[in-house]
Amino acid sequence: MNAGGKVLIIDDEIGPRESLRMIIKDRYAVKTAPNAVEGLKLLSDEEFSVILLDLRMPHMDGITALQEIKKICPDTEVLIVTAYASVDTARKAIQYGAFDYLMKPFDKNDVIKVVEKGMDKRSRTRELKKEHTELRELIDERTKELMITERMRKELFENANDGIIIMNADAVIMDLNQRACELLGYGKDELKGERISSFETGESRYLWKERVAKLLQGEQLLFETEHYTKSGSKVFIEISARAIEADGRKIIQSFHRDITEKKRLQAQLFHSQKMESIGTLAGGLAHDFNNILTAILGHTDMILATEELSEDTMKSLEVIESSARHASQVVAQLLSFARRGNNEFSPVHINGIIENTLSMVSKLVLPRILIRKNLDDALPAVAGNATQIGQVVMNLIINAKDAMPAGGEIEISTGVVDINPARMGTLQNVPEFREGKFVFLCIADTGPGIPEEHLPHIFEPFYTTKEKGKGTGLGLAASYGIAKNHGGEITVSSKEGFGTVFTLYIPVPE
Template structure:
């Protein structure tokens, strides 16, 4: 008897201390026992629960269909499983992986039911974050492809208008029209730039940036544009807020989040910027693909505005998604933020409460390198020499040819890699520089450059593309190219890139 009592005590202790939520009911669903983990999962104590139907703990919405389906299932099977979302007594939510099993008596009748629930709230949140990340990744691929094709079109529109405007008579209708075309094309180019930022394919510098200084620069801009009924404050918990990245893009993150916060407070409120350093381990970055464990600089932007509805939280980083009026926003601001943060191997979290406000927190890998001082670039200059232009887009080929010709260069064009290699083989060492488009049918820019290097190991080339320096383009550049120009480009952008590439040419 003592042995049986000891065994029963061990079993009772094990159930009491189990991490799983365990409840026992009679055949009618009346609770006879719950353990502490079940108390935590429901918010009801054992005293409150005992003698009440299980649906009082799980709620009719969950419990009633649960009971019906479980009873139907358990006539044939020994247990029934389902993942449920339960509302605790305090209104908070918990995700449970629930198993219902019958305890049968001597005559095979159901004497009791046991409910065993494993708390999977954190797992469910991680799965949702991963699904959202994968969804945004797919949207990014689509956005990047559209932006690339659109940039090729804009290169012709913007480039020709830019090149022809000086030829038009001052004050003429022609000059005014060309100016309007340029402005419209530049607005469209800005949109493709935002799409590329979201797709993480935009042109990006890589230097050390102090995020505290970036915030102060943005605050200086904001003080001239926000209403006086919005207070702006900064709290820097670290003076080592240095990261490696693009200064302009990192400023864009802060500015876009600040504008988002400002727009959320039409009646006024407070906008708060914070920075701090935080070490994150593998488990903490698990839900953020691309992020590696290590030391991060965290930057948060908080507002006391209207808040974001839960149904919209999962969509706020999608391109063109906005809850603002049609004339109040494009829906690209937060999409840009997401893309830029991911391009910097970071991630972003958001917390929001309706009527209380929203906090966006950006995490970017920290660096201890001191920010460098920038030096002004030389102005574009006239040049000479022969240049081979390789691009499958006829409009871009003709435009680039004319821009270079007007700047003093002798120009040869090729529509693809095969044509370029054939010309180069027939005219070895005649081209001082080759401008190669990254994306072409058949053999792309990387393969073109390799083929030209096989003929002349000293070939000098710059990359031209509607994408930015994503992995493949960066690999091509790292293979020995001497420069890079982003489509769509103005004449001065192209000429500066060409002049810089030829400036350090061995004599």
């Protein structure tokens, strides 16, 4: 019976070589070699499962032969055949990769058993090797897949348009993407470990406790908030957050979207709609009042023209007349705001209008106030109404003077500016600013500035901080209406303690 597998016997003595061959030839295909050199030669052409190797041979000793065999065919099992005298060397051979040794003289059954053992070992090793290779291939494949998934995840995470922040259950930042860093203006390492609430403005920093509690209960949240950036500016953020479970603990995943621009546009729209509706109301009112005042003034004049009036009546009539004239001025400002004034336009030179207005008001503002001019000589003419523009200059200079009762400086400058979309975001209070070329007229003062909370209201009619009887709150409203009437804008930039700058923009005709 041939059990399969090939055996090579290498022995220089014919006796043991042949007896071994006789013992195993019925079970396995057997070849023999009279020395190691011959045996090694055979190995280059044929594959043997087991080699029986004599330890002591001329030309090449058994240990060297064993090492050579293992180099050529590492899977072949080598069985050392030895006499009792070399049993130590045989043991050493095992360290070099032989699987067992056989002592001369042999017992037939021992030989068969040990050769079988070698055969078994070899087939197990082969199987193991095969499994190992398959496993390695599988691991390689999975690693590659994982690398691709990881790269994709990183790509999605890092290059997302929204900021993504991963927080622990205490709302402490664990990880975040590039966009989230940009939104806050910090580097990644500066943000890791920080509490998200520390970037909130105002009261909303105290809301995170409640938000986290809701998130951990499984609620998904969508809300708007405002964050401070590293530079101290504020950014409006829309946050969409939820808690997810990872490695048995809950973490918060939160998406942050910059909505500053959206908010700005909303505010602009709201502001211009509000001004529009107040304008309609004020315009209607002023129009009716104008008619009433015309009647009062007309009749007062008529009575004043008659001769037989007592002195007291005369005085009363004069008070009526001057009050009615004052009321007319208020109505005129209101009409300017409502853009119902005189709409006759002709080419006008802003520098000339400034000089004219200054000659009228200089007595009023001097001596405590220094007026500096920085007028652009090459200013193009614009289509406008000189009286209305003069009124704006007057209103702005008087406001600046009123803001500096103890004195200060007013700088008046003019120039031409190209408004492009990139600049629009930087201009404050600029609803619906059109693109194009504008002549600007800038009036800057060194007064106390306007508190931030007043800024959104100063162009509204009757908004005044001056005491009763001092201001009607119509100067800026009228200026606003006039700017609009000219297809232009009026903007303000002011910081408490740093003065105020008003700029009137009038489009340059193409």
